[in-house]
Amino acid sequence: MTKLKPSDKALVPFVSVDHMMQLIHTVGLEPMMQGLAECIETDFKRWEVFDKTPRVASHSATGVIELMPTSDGEVYGFKYVNGHPDNTKGGLQTVTAFGLLADVSNGYPVLLSEMTILTAMRTAATSALVARYLAPKDSKVMAMIGNGAQSEFQSIAMKAIVGIEEVRLYDIDPAATRKCAANLAGSGLRVVPCDSAEEAILGAQIITTCTADKQYATILTDNMVGSGVHINAIGGDCPGKTELAPAILHRSDIFVEFPEQTRIEGEIQQLDADHPVTELWQVMTGQARGRTSDKQITLFDSVGFAIEDFSALRYVREKAAETQLFHPLDLLADPDDPRDLFGMLQRAGRA
Amino acid sequence: MTKLKPSDKALVPFVSVDHMMQLIHTVGLEPMMQGLAECIETDFKRWEVFDKTPRVASHSATGVIELMPTSDGEVYGFKYVNGHPDNTKGGLQTVTAFGLLADVSNGYPVLLSEMTILTAMRTAATSALVARYLAPKDSKVMAMIGNGAQSEFQSIAMKAIVGIEEVRLYDIDPAATRKCAANLAGSGLRVVPCDSAEEAILGAQIITTCTADKQYATILTDNMVGSGVHINAIGGDCPGKTELAPAILHRSDIFVEFPEQTRIEGEIQQLDADHPVTELWQVMTGQARGRTSDKQITLFDSVGFAIEDFSALRYVREKAAETQLFHPLDLLADPDDPRDLFGMLQRAGRA
Incomplete structure (x- = not known):
C-alpha cells in the first residue's frame, strides 16, 4: 500500500501572522x-x-535567543523568542516569536503559531487581568508611559478587562505618542497625549510603564508617584533593564509571576534577594491578599512567563479550529509502518 | 504606506517532509x-x-519531549524531538522531530525544517563518519542488528562513506529483516538476512546495533565479539536503555560525542563515571588517537548530539536554497515601523 499523503497527525495546524x-x-x-x-x-x-522550567537562553553580543518550555502534564508548549534591541535600526522587530503545543502522551506537535502578535496580546491581557485584581476599584484613567509596539495593546486590554475610559500618553519621542494616539482613535478610549510623564500620571489610577531601553533607566521617580495607584511595570524585563526608582519599589507592595525569574529580570533586581513579594497565582486562588487599602501602592513587576504563552497558545488552538484559520503543515514524517521510514522515502522518489 | 505583504526576512524558508x-x-x-x-x-x-547546552527534557509517563539548542556564535539552532516507545502500537512514530536555524546577530529564524527524516540521515552519516576514523582498514562487511527505521540509513551511509559492500541483517522480528532487505534490494549492497545475531556478525568488521527497547537489553554478549571489530552502538541512547554486555565495554576503547551527555544516556551509563572515554572531535582534529591496532575493539557509543543536528540543518539550508525546495512561511510579524505592530494589525482588519 503506497500512501504518499500524510495522515492528519502528521499535519500540524499552523497559524501564520496573516x-x-x-x-x-x-x-x-x-x-x-x-x-x-x-x-x-x-x-x-x-x-x-x-512544569516550571527556567527559560533556556543563548546570549550574544547583540541580543538573546530564548526557549521557554512548560507543560501541564497533558499538553506541552514552548515559545521561541529573541530580544535584539538594535534590530529597529535596521527596520527589524526587537522581538519576534513563535510557539508550539504538543500532546504529552505521544509527543506529536498539535499547533505551530506565530507569537509576535500573540505575545503582545497575552502581555496586555496579563497586565489587565492583574490590574483587575490589584488596581483601585473603578479605575477609569491609565497613564501609558512609553508609546511603542505594546502601548495600544495595553490600552485596549485595560479597557476591555478593567473598564478604563481614558489613556494619557507620554513618550520621549513625540512621534511614538502621535502613532499611538492615531491607532487608538477609534477604540472608544479618551486619548490624551501629554508632554511629560508628570502630566501623563495626573489623575491616573493605573500607571503603565513600557519603555525599551536596555539599561537602568528611571522612567518614574519617587516624588511622581502618589498613594493609592497601581503600577503596571512592563519594560523592566531583563538583567540590567529597569524603569523605576528603587524608592518607589520600597513604598510598594510588589506582585510577581514567578519570583525565581523576576528577581533576575524584573524591577526587583534592584532590591535584596529576600525582599518580600507576592505571587499572583496565590492572589488569584485567594491564598494571598491583593490590594488591602486605598492608600496602598500596588506594583506588578511584569517580566512575562512561559505559562502565559501556554495559555495563549491553548486559546489560539481552540479558536483556530473553530474558525479554520490555519494551514495544515507537512511537518512530521508519517510512514504507514513506523519502522519503514526508508520505504516511505523510496516511494516518494518513484512518485 | 500600507504594506500587507511581509518582507523577505519575515518569511522563513520551511522544508516540509515532502x-x-x-x-x-x-x-x-x-x-x-x-x-x-x-x-x-x-x-x-x-x-x-x-555553545554546548545540555538538552532540555520534559519527561512524562509515556515518553520525553526535548529541545536541543546550540550555537556557533553566528548561527543558532535547535531541534524539537520526542521519544515515545509505545507510539508504534498506535501506528505513530516513536520519534518525530523538527528543527530551526536563526541568525544570532538579529534573532530572526532563517530555516524551519522537518527533522524526522533528517535525523535518520544525520545519525547514519555520523555513524559512518566515525567508522571511517575507527573501523578496521578496508572494512567491507557490516552486521546490522536491529532492522527498524534506522537500519537502511545506516547501511547506505556505511556504503557511501566507508565503502561497505555487504550488510548482514538480524532482528528478533523476521518481518523487520524482510522489510530492510527489500528496501536495500536496489542499493548495490550485498544483503544477507540472518537467523541470529551470531550469524549476522560472522565476518563483519563493523557491528551496528540499533534496537528500540527502552530497557537494559543485551543485544551483544561478551563471547560474541571477537578482537579487531568496530562496534557502532546506536540504540542505547537514554537512561535505562542499553544494548551491550558490560564485559564488552571493558574490552573496548570507547569513543563518544559529548561525555557529559553520553555518561547519562549511552552504553557507558553501565560503567563508573570516571571510566576513560575519548571524545570524537579530538580524534578528528588529531588531538587524540583513534584505532591504534588490528586487535583493538573500538566502540562508538552514539547518543546523538545537538551539533550533528546543527550541521544537518546547515546543509539543508544551503541545499534548499539551491534547489528552491522550500515554502516561504509567514511566521514573523513584520510591520513597516517596528513600533507599529498594532497599526499593521489594524490595516489587516481593513483589508
Missing part, C-alpha cells in the same frame, strides 16, 4: 483580550500542576 | 550522506566554538 490577524479581527480585539485573560487566569489558578 | 524527500532524491541519497558527513566533520573539528 491568520493570527484574521483571527483577532474575526473574534474581535476586545473579546479576544477577555478570552486570553480568562485562559491565563484559569492556568494561574492551577499554577502547581505546571 | 520537500525533504524531494531534496534527498534530487541530491541523491549517497551524495547527501557524504555531504552531511562533511558538514558534521567540519563542525566537530571546530567543536570548541559551539
